[in-house]
Amino acid sequence: MPGAGVAAPTAGRPSSGAARQSSLREHNLAVISQAIFASPEPVSRAQLAAQTGMTRSTVSRLTEELIAARIVAEHHPTGGRPGRPAVPLTPARGSFAGLGLQVNVDYMAGRVMDLTGAILAEEYVEGDFESSDAAAVLARAADLARRLLERAGATGARVAQACLGLPGLVDAASGRLLLAPNLGWHEVRPAELMGADALPAGTALVVDNDANLAAYGLANTAPGRSAPSSTFIYVGGDIGVGAAIVAEGTVVLGKHGWAGEIGHMAIEPAGPQCHCGARGCLERYAGKHAVLEAAGLPLETSTAALAEAAASGYGAARAAVERAAWALGIALAGVVNLVDVDEVVLGAGYIPLVDLLRPGIEEQLRVRTLASPWMRVLLRGAPADPAPAATGGAMRALRTVIQQPAAWTGTFA
Amino acid sequence: MPGAGVAAPTAGRPSSGAARQSSLREHNLAVISQAIFASPEPVSRAQLAAQTGMTRSTVSRLTEELIAARIVAEHHPTGGRPGRPAVPLTPARGSFAGLGLQVNVDYMAGRVMDLTGAILAEEYVEGDFESSDAAAVLARAADLARRLLERAGATGARVAQACLGLPGLVDAASGRLLLAPNLGWHEVRPAELMGADALPAGTALVVDNDANLAAYGLANTAPGRSAPSSTFIYVGGDIGVGAAIVAEGTVVLGKHGWAGEIGHMAIEPAGPQCHCGARGCLERYAGKHAVLEAAGLPLETSTAALAEAAASGYGAARAAVERAAWALGIALAGVVNLVDVDEVVLGAGYIPLVDLLRPGIEEQLRVRTLASPWMRVLLRGAPADPAPAATGGAMRALRTVIQQPAAWTGTFA
Incomplete structure (x- = not known):
């Protein structure tokens, strides 16, 4: 500074x-x-x-x-x-730590990181949380948090804050989840449902959109340290499709913290019906279930297996991935036209598919971005990470210590 | 501050x-x-x-x-x-002034404003600049500038800077217009084509996108004074459709100054062919020519006459305006999902149509904005102004005096 x-x-x-x-x-x-x-x-x-x-x-x-x-x-x-x-x-190593938690449609995960970025504890749990009971799932998340805190505590570290990433609209001010369409959750207060004893007294729980936290993680190479390239659009493909705009290292939140909802941009206004009530949303072309359905593959198929099927010439898989790329390209061209960012990072389930998605996305970016003759949009995959919002959440949780150290000077006294 | x-x-x-x-x-x-x-x-x-x-x-x-x-x-x-x-x-009244200039497809205009916001001179010239010769049109703009400067000079004022708004992509750093699809201009240097003698020595010419300047004007109630509501999306409907995102009084420029190109967001990927090379762009549904064509009205029809025709029950006009509203609603829902702004200001040619456009836009915002149950997007018309980018440009041109007064203290010595 x-x-x-x-x-x-x-x-x-x-x-x-x-x-x-x-x-x-x-x-x-x-x-x-x-x-x-x-x-x-x-x-x-x-x-x-x-x-x-x-x-x-x-x-x-x-x-x-x-x-x-x-x-x-x-x-x-x-x-x-x-x-x-x-x-x-x-x-400092092994002193303060941040706890990142993530609940997604098919897994929950947690990660504890110290100020050097070293991982003190982590856990990944597969599950099926589609249209699930928020109270039951968040009680499991609280158990996960307790296990991770215990393991981190055994190393002598002190968790300063926890950040929970959820695939939906989070009211930034109150920490209330308004809507997570694929979880089927509506107006949920995660801090209450996790219970007062999930975190030690004095450890705050911050709730945020999972794509925002994943993008925060990518915008930093370590806690408190910006990545060299820190203006980009992050698009994470899970069952839903989430995104975040990062401008000079800062995740753009918008007025209420809801910016980046790319998954419900219209691709074809009369297209397939979406969970959200509208038709033709990006998620219905480029969300994991939509792609697997179009490919005629079971919904449990991993994206790695889907990528292999498409690459090895299984026609329906290839066509489904190409359709996803076409839709992603249309949506991303709209984003680039609107906010003028020239780097796109594909994360989460898109990582194994980047090479297959690239031609279709680049074609739409070329045709539909008004500035394309003067601007090449760099498209790259995020580093592999099974729970990128947990990683970003752990980093975000440490921000309080780095940015307001005076509040933490007595912790290890 | x-x-x-x-x-x-x-x-x-x-x-x-x-x-x-x-x-x-x-x-x-x-x-x-x-x-x-x-x-x-x-x-x-x-x-x-x-x-x-x-x-x-x-x-x-x-x-x-x-x-x-x-x-x-x-x-x-x-x-x-x-x-x-x-x-x-x-x-101070009548001392420093800003010159705003605007060239659009069917007019050019200029406005000189002093530090109080009083207009010292203005002129509006109808024309047909579709697929025009940039050098010839900018020579006319230079004549317009000279006339306005002479009139302003006669009042004793000194123009500190000029701002020219153009309907296209402007490279903010160099002031070069890259592309104005409806003017048919490509890689044009306005300062050179207007000639070195268009402005007095020491008076810089700033070139910007016209929607950016119009939005700047709306974000301020007077030179240097922010409007109370200064986070909004501005959408100006002319032959093309331009937009700008204003966040807390600041026009969002993006990496190169190209943010806000809403006119080429895809509404239907297989829709009508656009000037820009792509299909189904918003402009082909909600640009002035597209609406008049769909209404079966001559392209010279004013938007006020179009509004009257639609309101008085002329079916084709009404259907064309409803189709424009539908397309604007889809594009704006995408914008709201992406940047989380809850105020939309419709300007330029949309002003007479606001009441007719409102139901269709609001319907799409309701259905397609994920946060719509928790967020009401306020839709309003901009105040009537024949050349809003000239107004905003005049204000922007005065910014240098207000923000860097030390550079101007010797002017009237």
């Missing part, structure tokens, strides 16, 4: 000198913390001083606080000699 | 004390200028001090500079007694 260093706390409101002092310390602690986490390499106190414009002694005092809080660690590259000259600073 | 008051200049880079001092002055001058322009009421020096956290004497010194530069004026509400107590400050 160059230039963000010594800014004064919010001016203009009357406040006592002491309050201002404390707010300035909190602000500067956050600046130093974020600078250390953002750096791809260990960073020295001198570099932090140069980068933030703070004095060496201020930087030293703040880093001591972060080290004592076990948010930051000193890195001893050669043998660990505790000498003064340029001891680099890195994220 | 509460809290933005006394922030130090960008820290971290070595610079002389003098340079820092000058940059701090420029920054603070901009803060005071923007605060005066943002206020819907005249504002006193004491209010500015409270709002920005600067001292009364700093505020007084800075406002004197802005008054001397004729960017700001003292407002004497009761008889003009030049007393000390609370003389309110307002934007």
Whole structure:
């Protein structure tokens, strides 16, 4: 955050000198913390001083606080000699952790990650949660959370926050799930249904759309560190099709947190009937069940097996995947025309299908994107991850520690 | 801008004390200028001090500079007694001006506006610029600019910048028009074709998409002053259909400045052939020519006459408008699903048609927006304006004076 260093706390409101002092310390602690986490390499106190414009002694005092809080660690590259000259600073290992949880139509999963991005515990459970009972499924998710917290706790880590990703509309302000069409859930309060004892006292549960969390994970290479390419559209293909727009590392939420609902963009207004009540939605062409139905394959078929069938020349599978690509291309051309982003990341169930989907998507992008002669849209697959929203959720859960370190300095006291 | 008051200049880079001092002055001058322009009421020096956290004497010194530069004026509400107590400050009248220009398929127009929003000169010229010669049309636009500048100059005003709105893709960085399908223009440099003498030396020409400029105008009630409702999607219906997404007062540009190309979103992938090469684009259902063709009316028919025909029960006109509403509703549902904005402003040729378009658009929004049970999308018409991009362009052209006043303090010296 160059230039963000010594800014004064919010001016203009009357406040006592002491309050201002404390707010300035909190602000500067956050600046130093974020600078250390953002750096791809260990960073020295001198570099932090140069980068933030703070004095060496201020930087030293703040880093001591972060080290004592076990948010930051000193890195001893050669043998660990505790000498003064340029001891680099890195994220601390094994202290704070984030818990990411994900419930999807055919699985639930959880992942606990520490501040270095190391995975302390994870679990993936297959299931069938289509048109399921929210209370029963979320009680199982609470059990999953408890198992993961126990395993993470055994390593000495402390989970600062949990983030739950769900395939539907989540009201960002209240954490209430409004609608998850494929789960069949309607107006559900996950924090209540998981129970007050699912998480330790003081550990907040944040609920978000699963594509938003998956995209957050892809926009960062480690907790607090932006990926180099961080403006893109993420499209995850599961039973439903979810998406998120990421602009300069930030997931675009929209007014209520509902942005990115690509799955219900109209492909053919008179097309097949969708769960949501409308006709011809993208999900009915490019959702997993729609593709498998069109291919004449059982709904339990994995996308890897579908990809193999299509690639090996099974005509109906190939045609179904081509139809999905055509529909995805139409929807994505609309997105590119509308928000002018030139990178598309295909994730979740689309990953094994990227090469098969590419020609059809690129054809529609070429024909239907007005700017296509001047803009090549880069289409790539996300790294394989069985539960990308759990990964992104774990990273998002750590944001509170990295961005508001002053609130966490007493945790390991 | 509460809290933005006394922030130090960008820290971290070595610079002389003098340079820092000058940059701090420029920054603070901009803060005071923007605060005066943002206020819907005249504002006193004491209010500015409270709002920005600067001292009364700093505020007084800075406002004197802005008054001397004729960017700001003292407002004497009761008889003009030049007393000390609370003389309110307002934007200056008749000093700096912005020139907005717009070339569309069937007209060109220009408007010169001063810092108070008063119109100093304007002109609207009908024409037929479909598949036209860019050099010839832009030479006429240069003549229009000269006439307007002469008239504005006669009032004593000085045009600080000009903004030209065109119905197509504009490369924001270079000001080059890449493509305006309905004008038939391709890779055009308007500044060159208008000629070096179209604008006085030192007056820059900014080129932008016309919907972006129209939306900018709607997002502000006066130069430098945001409208209360400033998150919306603007859709302007001319021969083409242009749009812009405005988020908290800022027009979303996207990576290259091409965001908002709603006119080429696919409504029916196998639908009618579009100018752009694709099939079934929104423009082929909801563009002015497409609607008039479907209504069996001459292409010269005004949208007001079309609205009258449809309202008075001429079946073909009514059906054509209903088809446009259906297509607009499908496209807008896609936009709402994707970016989660709950206000749509219909402008340009749609203004006389708003009441006729409303039921069809609202029906599609209801059926196709996943969040529709929890979100009512407000649909309204823009205020009537024959050349909304010229209006928005004039306001945008004044931004440089309001946001960087230090660069303009010597103009009237």
